Amino acid sequence: MRALVVAALIALAVFAPAAGAAAPRTSLTDVEDEVMCLECGTALNVSNSAVADQEREFIAELIAQGKTKQQVKDALVAEYGPRVLAEPADEGFALTAWIVPALAALAALALVAFTARRWRRARPADAPGDDDPALDPDDARRLDAELAAFDR
Amino acid sequence: MRARVYWPVTLAAALLVALLAYGLTTTGTDTTLDSAMARGDRVDAPTSAALPLLGGEGTGSLADYKGKVVLVNVWAAWCDPCRDELPLIQKAHEMMESRGGTVLGIDVKENSGAALEAVDEFGLTFPNLRDRDGSYVREWGQTGYPENYVIDRDGKVAAVRRFPATQKWIDETLPPLLDESA
Numbered sequence: 426m427r428a429l430v431v432a433a434l435i436a437l438a439v440f441a442p443a444a445g446a447a448a449p450r451t452s453l454t455d456v457e458d459e460v461m462c463l464e465c466g467t468a469l470n471v472s473n474s475a476v477a478d479q480e481r482e483f484i485a486e487l488i489a490q491g492k493t494k495q496q497v498k499d500a501l502v503a504e505y506g507p508r509v510l511a512e513p514a515d516e517g518f519a520l521t522a523w524i525v526p527a528l529a530a531l532a533a534l535a536l537v538a539f540t541a542r543r544w545r546r547a548r549p550a551d552a553p554g555d556d557d558p559a560l561d562p563d564d565a566r567r568l569d570a571e572l573a574a575f576d577r
Numbered sequence: 578m579r580a581r582v583y584w585p586v587t588l589a590a591a592l593l594v595a596l597l598a599y600g601l602t603t604t605g606t607d608t609t610l611d612s613a614m615a616r617g618d619r620v621d622a623p624t625s626a627a628l629p630l631l632g633g634e635g636t637g638s639l640a641d642y643k644g645k646v647v648l649v650n651v652w653a654a655w656c657d658p659c660r661d662e663l664p665l666i667q668k669a670h671e672m673m674e675s676r677g678g679t680v681l682g683i684d685v686k687e688n689s690g691a692a693l694e695a696v697d698e699f700g701l702t703f704p705n706l707r708d709r710d711g712s713y714v715r716e717w718g719q720t721g722y723p724e725n726y727v728i729d730r731d732g733k734v735a736a737v738r739r740f741p742a743t744q745k746w747i748d749e750t751l752p753p754l755l756d757e758s759a
Binding site: 463464475476478479480482483504505506507508509518521525532 | 589596599600653654655656657686687688689690691709710711712
């Protein structure tokens, strides 16, 4: 029995790493949505052109070799250039894809801050406060009398 | 208050319009070459950029073929009309080689493995460069696949074919240019 357990452990130690190396580290669907079809200008997972088919074939070959997702993407960039990635580049005109949304978000924040400030300024005018004009002495006397009558 | 808001908003709107205009003008098809050809003019090649060699180390460019007539053939193995045209282009290269000319293939938007398979399959003997993302042929105002551009011995673009070449077009275009001296 003991010999059987030892044999099983040895077999596991020998064959498990090999099995792990052969197992795919990523999948086509995992990579496809982060890669562009260069000819169609759309993401690979929604492209059906001949170029897209060839790109998919290339990715499938790399996956079969046990490459990780990052390794597959690196190989794609090496073969097709950086424009094959769906993520826009951080240089040249493509930089606007990063800058414009950030600027739009900043502009929206500035608009919210500006509007909030205007509202805060407008509210004290509606509510009684230190800036309200003082009551006429006659009115003040009448008010005091009314309040005194109310308290009774 | 209104004036303080007016100028930043106007400036932001103007910047957005400028950005849109820039994007449209830089992504549209360049027809400069076609206009020059329609006038019968010979013009400088739109780009002299170097590209990676297909199936080899280093880069190559049109400058490597100075003094030769060059038929630049834009192709890809995934493009069926290109595959149909390749035997004709190889034949043209064989004719040009002995007369001081060459075909220079530009393989576009494909991995080198697939391109080299096609080179073997069609027995291509002319040099090929790799335009990995199509940015090189874009400079030529490319509209489809395949396309052919003919460069004379002075390095000027002498003819452009925006659709598959025919034997008739090759016979009419290449020999007169091959007969010219630099």
